[in-house]
Amino acid sequence: MNSKNKKDLIKPQTLKGFRDFYASDARLRQYVISIIKKTFEKYGYEPLETPALEYAQVLAGKSGGEMDKLSYIFKDQGGRSIGLKYDLTVPSCRFVAQNFSNLTFPFKRYMIQPVWRAEKPQKGRFREFFQCDADVWGSTSPLVEAEFIQMGIEAIQKLGFKDFVTRINNRKIINAILSFAKAKKKDYYTIAIAIDKLEKIGLDGVKKELEKRGIKKEVSQKILKLISLTGPTKDQLKDLKVILKDSKEAQEGIQELETIFSYLKTVSVNPRFYKYDPSIIRGMSYYTGPVWEFTVIEGGVGSIGGCGRYDKLTGTYIGKDIPAAGGSFGIERIIEVIKDRKMLPQPKNLSQIMVAIFSEKLQNEAFLLAKDLREANIITELYPDPEAKLQKQLKYASQKEIPFVAIIGPDEAKAGKVALKNMSTREQEIITQKDLITKLSG
């Protein structure tokens, strides 16, 4: 190997907030994605993949303000203002609008792709990360939400979580509660933000928060009463129905939730996994109906998915509103938790066996053994250098944590057998190739 002039070297480094994924890390991601994908597909969602780059104008469509600061926007060689996608919702709305006349509605698609945000990197927050969305366009039926919740619960169970809950609310009910409490329209956002913290800071905390923000006591009291009803979901909704009997919006919202809960009961989803939760807000920007969050309780993991109905968003692109509902799974958070808790352990390397080359004279025996193992669909490495000492070859297998090494030396070649070394027990046995294949296929 030649030495290079140090000053000519390019420093090999990734950008801050960006990550490489290799071997077990890459495979764990792919595995988690495949479980979610399969579940979505079983419910009739089709895959959509959109480009990394879009017109900046398209990206700005949803314009949450935050978006402008955190997007990678630049000019291309043609002087066009373009940018890397910031989320999956915007490109999806663009796709629906662009292909409107060719799509069949209700239009169901899922998307699992990276997005880019120029955020300050910190633990668990990256500048490039995967998002995972599933949505339905073109139906106002709350059965869309109901089925989505069923599907989400199924996916979360398949990922190995046991203790979690879907917390369901309806933006129509929240609006009705604020209106009932005679809150000022201009305070809606402030109040919603406070309510959103209920889980974290408790009823007293919300009360203080509202006081601090200058919300009148009599308004606060009414709101606090209505977001702290107790008892089973069914009873809470019944109570709300009576209290908010004069609000058409409330009656609609409650009816939608009843449809959702009735569906989940009919299809025997374990009631442990879902409940009405008046504190779920999910931002105030574009949701118009039911909103829900998948919260993992075990290990204090928290929210791993946020969803809702947004009937007005697609209109920005197409000139008329298309009702839509769906949401995102926090796939990066899910992968992180699964990795930390070793819920789906991945071997360091996939290879089941390495075939060593005893000597150049016996290399053909090694070539043929590797070939036969692969033909039996056994993941096999053939050490590539016949001149390497056996010890070097074994060290390679050991470092890569390959569980078995097969060696055909002169005795084995004569007897038509294989020396099989178990790399964890260091035991070696002499077996036929047929037995070896049976052993590894098992």
Added chain:
Amino acid sequence: MNSKNKKDLIKPQTLKGFRDFYASDARLRQYVISIIKKTFEKYGYEPLETPALEYAQVLAGKSGGEMDKLSYIFKDQGGRSIGLKYDLTVPSCRFVAQNFSNLTFPFKRYMIQPVWRAEKPQKGRFREFFQCDADVWGSTSPLVEAEFIQMGIEAIQKLGFKDFVTRINNRKIINAILSFAKAKKKDYYTIAIAIDKLEKIGLDGVKKELEKRGIKKEVSQKILKLISLTGPTKDQLKDLKVILKDSKEAQEGIQELETIFSYLKTVSVNPRFYKYDPSIIRGMSYYTGPVWEFTVIEGGVGSIGGCGRYDKLTGTYIGKDIPAAGGSFGIERIIEVIKDRKMLPQPKNLSQIMVAIFSEKLQNEAFLLAKDLREANIITELYPDPEAKLQKQLKYASQKEIPFVAIIGPDEAKAGKVALKNMSTREQEIITQKDLITKLSG
């Protein structure tokens, strides 16, 4: 649906040279990728995924000149010069250099990810496209190349191609031929480019090309003679061995090819699928040993993969050379051909059946049927709106080309059965749910 003010609309369009992939298009890509992935993994290659963005300095590392013009380079919010990756080789070399002390060598990895090039879009050429690479770092053994060729041939067969050939050459032999013909060093590139066209323009064409470029007649003649040897690979190499007996580089190169051909013969790769081809050059920039191309003959598809040994490239990042070999499969071209020739037809939509909702009164029966079908792993859509007319529901299924629709009307509900409509024959049968599941699971 409300009408929006036309002038507020954002025009929904993708950037030129960029594409959306939906449903069957997305699934075909995923399927092709999965076949290649599985083959690579069977040979002990592990997945690597690197970020879309890299430091511009890292991207410029390989610096083919072309690179600077065609890269998406821009400044991020922190003023860093960054860019979208242009190929998979550069980020891989960066990864190997960055993780050098933690990797086990020989280091085998594959990568299937998008890259971005600001090229003029034209038929079959896009600004965002997938590349698919597999490479091994840390071994000079030609067995690396031999096994790669075996693996490539296996992948191509699994993709459904029947008539193709791996054309194999060695840059060492080319160098020796040019040196033997007393070509000037400065003409090497010009001559190589001319030789590279042999397949397309024939021997006479190459002759004219060399004349036009001012290569002396006696030089040309010698070169043309040596790149037009006839007979089986074995005989051609034997002849070259004699003619180039004074060139150590030639002897090395021939020996390497002999090792490769001997391996392929030992593992019984059909000799139809590989041959020595002195016209394979694969650019002059960084290859140092064997080079090869996978060429699909049927339908005049042409090259779908280019590979070679490049022992000096990684040195740019790490200060010492690391031998490496491997290559790229032209996955976009492969997908295009497979799609055009309907080699792996994908249904428009995955759904095997749609469960219609006969009426709100009978909706629970529909919910439960959909649930049971999914539990049997049958891809099922439940029409989400119980208020929609049956005709509308059937139209949806028909547009999405869902093959079956299940309906539970009052009679079926009473009899505990299902009306199953075959959407292509328009025939309807009344069957039990058990029989329905058996039918669709088959």
